[in-house]
Amino acid sequence: MSFTQDYSGSALNGAAKEEGATAGDNEDENCCICLDTFKNKKQLKCKHEFCEDCLSKSVETMGPICPLCKYVFGRIQGFQPDGKMTWKTKRTSLPGFPGCGTIVINYDMQGGRQAARHPNPRPDNEVIWHNIHHKTSKSGGPQCFGYPDPDYLSRVREELKVNGIE
Template sequence: MSFTQDYSGSALNGAAKEEGATAGDNEDENCCICLDTFKNKKQLKCKHEFCEDCLSKSVETMGPICPLCKYVFGRIQGFQPDGKMTWKTKRTSLPGFPGCGTIVINYDMQGGRQAARHPNPSKRYSGINRDAYLPNNEEGKEVLQLLKRAFDEYLIFTIGPDNEVIWHNIHHKTSKSGGPQCFGYPDPDYLSRVREELKVNGIE
């Protein structure tokens, strides 16, 4: 996972000011990163405070994410290669979601040559084609739109160590049945879990 230039290096100063507040130096408090007194203290919207330099270094490593509570204060962009996301609906319902039908998502990730943002620039990688399933109810439709935003931010897939497209860290249901052990339904907590995974990646 990476992050846009607007939130790295010296550009963090402007982003932190926009998303949070600049607090005055307080000799009685310490930065939780360097454990020293604050130097040019920055406060995020989540109210956690850090030295400006410490926060900038954290952004370079983790992206625009609070080191303490994981609040996302900037735009995260992943290493996903180019591809296509489409979806359709079917009348048949998923186990645990009777009477609402199914949303079938298709991800068509064709192979190619890795770009500068990928782990091995200029090397070729192999693609994949995957289907995923959501209930066609109100919450399922909301999750679909969140997944579309995540796809547009290159967060659904990444390129693995063997130069192949693999899932990143947002779990999908790739089977209609079989339960969680088979990446399928029924799984009553799945929609809330995937919302949390999306939130960690700045999608909510």
């Protein structure tokens, strides 16, 4: 994966905590990943703590995301192919959203396939930006990633909130 692993300052809440306790901590606490006593304890800004090696292995598989609360503590690069994104607005409404305009996003992906490192490379995957689902059809309802979908905006708001955007 291609992201910045920065376990200092910006990514973590301070430097490594190998000694001393923080509020609510006691020396008998264990890492929730390996279930063993902390080794080189690291604390993220979200206050969750892990062994340095456990956090590094988690970052290798999940990216710089807290394994407990999904707080993003670094730069994430997805599995998308090279390409370009453009957008435009239209005055037309979509089913279920009368009187609202439409934002049309166009993706021009070179070769049309996700990169080989993607866990499931296919040309027809749903479009997702860091766990934020996008609609890819004007019709067909939620089962076809389309409209009408009365719960879509509330789901997107929740997905944004999980990613720290309110």
